[in-house]
Amino acid sequence: MTEPLLDIDGLTVSFPGTPRPVVNDFSLRFAKGQVVALVGESGSGKSVTVKAILRLIEFQGGRITAGHGWLHDGKGGRIDLFACSEQQMQSIRGNRIAMIFQEPMTSLNPVLTVGFQLREAVLRHQDVTRAQADEICLEALRQVRLSEPERRLVQYPHELSGGMRQRVMIAMALACKPDLLIADEPTTALDVTVQAEILALLRTIQAETGMAVLIITHDMGVVAEIAAHVHVMLHGAKIEHGPVHQVFDRPQQAYTRSLLDAAPRLGSAPPSPPIAPVATAAIEVRNLVLRYPVRRGLFGAHRANVHAVEDVSFAVAPGETLALVGESGCGKSSLARTILRLQTPQSGEIRLNGENILGFDHSQMKAARRGIQMVFQDPYASLNPRKRVAEIIAEPLQIHGVGSPAEIRDRVAALIARVGLPPEAAGRFPHEFSGGQRQRICIARAVALNPSVIIADEPVSALDVSIQASILELIEEIQVEFNVAILFISHDMAVVEKVADRVAVMYQGELIEIGPRDAVLRAPAHPYTRQLLDAVPVPHPSLRRDRPAAPRLIASPIHPVDAPPSVFVMDEVGPGHFLRRDRDN
């Protein structure tokens, strides 16, 4: 055993008013320079555990009721974190143990510059001048491979992308050269390509500095990418731990095995059955262009355009699922909003069952909306908390005046049963349900009107992996039963592989590749598609490969006002598999 760093022994955390401790008798031994993953689903107590290590949980009302947390100083001395005064803890936080959080978008103070927030941590723990502190900050920013570090210092967080902000968070943590870095779901909120970069960065920095890393995650792919040891938590207790290969190859607990199995894995889906060609597509988009104006100057003159959707065309047949993949900001959501006519495009056509809905007036559009329904990403935010489930599902039927009250009641009851909820769910409120159950309610609401098209915007990315699978199955069953076309928006390639018949890849508002699922995922024709696939976390630690730790450069989506609508040529590279021809050639 190498030099010990942190011994957590019997940690128990309770919240006043809850009968059971949230973390119960948790122990963890940590050696210097080790990379340990703590794995569990939401509610397993993993976040509470790490916040308890830094005694941050006390600010959220939690109380450490038992246990010791011995932090070794490397010279034979040790200190019990759980018995320290707040003052002692302040000298340890950010100095010997640093922490980064899940949400880079909200974890930096929006009204202070990046430089100020970095410098503040340095000045707090090191006896240096302001100029020396700035030098340390620049060094840390270079270490996290952020471009133009000098400029970053004077920028505000909102001027940076999510991945850049997470790099700033890591730089902040590294600035004082901690012995232990705690990373609480550091990549969950990021795009898959950015996730790969951040994990590679953490790996590189760990190798460079030799600090220990405790990474908290629900994603076994992240574990496979980075960890040497794994601890699995369930209901506030540790149920299994061991070296990463042992846990992946010979999981001892059924729960660990289910976690490993549940994680959708690229390359595991069976080949899709061919879809019979149909005369009329359920939804067809032709040469759609959507641009947002950029206004600047004294009178808000229209100076440039952001090209959100640029000459996009595709069609989805009844009963078919087209997956739309791409990073955040690539225009997937703008496209969905345009199809729902929540945004008015500059040009193009949207044909619902052959009719161009862009020419519809108000009353025609109301009728047409019956044909397009939506399932949103966040089932917690997309259900009205003051309405009962039956009212929520009945609402679209009432709006479109479908049937008598008795008929609507029967239809709602049938739908509730169809999505696998108990009949008594009808009278309950959304907050009484788990995330997965809520998404079932959303699905029932979406199919209530027998739509031709359902747009599902990341419908499972807010859910635990073990629940994802069952929701995806439900969506597929519903699709067969109602013969509905599904436009499935996702950034998760493994999920896409599971549900899609065809895949369309978007990049900066443009459709760069579209084709049958197996063709696009197994034989990607566009380099960006290959990048997306390469970024997917490996399913097993032995498949780890080197990835670059520096971020990719991204071109600006802002174009001059008078830029003519682009016309892209799609070349057929395989049966039904099209690749956008580059503008250069």
Next chain:
Amino acid sequence: MLGYTVRRLFGVIPVLFLVSLLVFALMQAAPGDPVSMLISDEASAEDRARAAEAWGLDQPAPVQYLNFVRNALNGDFGTSFRYREPVMALVLDRLPATLELALFATLLAVLVGIPLGVLSAARPNSVLDSIGSVVGFFGISMPNFWLGIMMILVFSGYMNLLPSSGREPWGMGLDRVTGFLTLDAVLQGRWDALAQALRHLAMPAIVLGTSMMGIIMQVTRASMLENLGEDYIMTARAKGLSGRTVLWRHAFRNALVSVITITGLEFGALISGAIIVETVFSWPGIGLLLIQGITFRDFPLIVGLVLIYTSLFVLMNLLIDLAYSLVDPRIRMR
């Protein structure tokens, strides 16, 4: 930001235009004849007609309004019926008194309300928090005319500590430079006059600022509690920052946006509240002038004053909007 300011200032023009039209129309609709205010009741019909002609009151209402607008564009807001002086001169003479009172009241409200709100939020349900909410509710629910009368009764009547009315004692002999007595006293090194001015300001400012203080305290507390639950507070704590730094540097900077909003909105209420307080304390400001103008049906004076109130309100809102962009870099004024 400069462009934004310029555009906003241009935006004030139609507002002032509409307000003047509205006030003019209301005055026309009010019963009674302004000529009777200009001339003795016993005057002959001929004299009355001459007076009406001299003041332009014989013209049809739209013509009167157009005349008013034409003169106003040249900086002439008419002559007060009662004081027989140009309205602008009257208003500008009295405006500093009201502004000084309002500024001191705001200062008091901000200096007491904000720290109380922040500290209450730092330890919810503590003793300090309880004291804070008592003070806050007292401030919000206390009618200021009653508070003013009670303070006069106690501090002037029984204890004879503070003057009950006016801005300065007789014969203080302070030269008017800015019209702000405290500022004039400091500029001329007249410390005795400064003390006198502050003694006169104390009660009206406290009475006027109390309700604003209560509201600012409550808003600060609520906004702080909200911000203390944000993710970046956890980041700040994880850096090892002390509780005080987290509170003031991180949470308060973010809470400031709502505090500024409410301070700006309340400043409007404060200016209208000043009308009552000025009456109670015989404070020679534009509030008192307005009351007198209304009593005497002094049309030009009322219109002029309402336009001044509107301008003050609009200007304050502009300042608030500009302050936002200083506090929160995400808000960019375009």
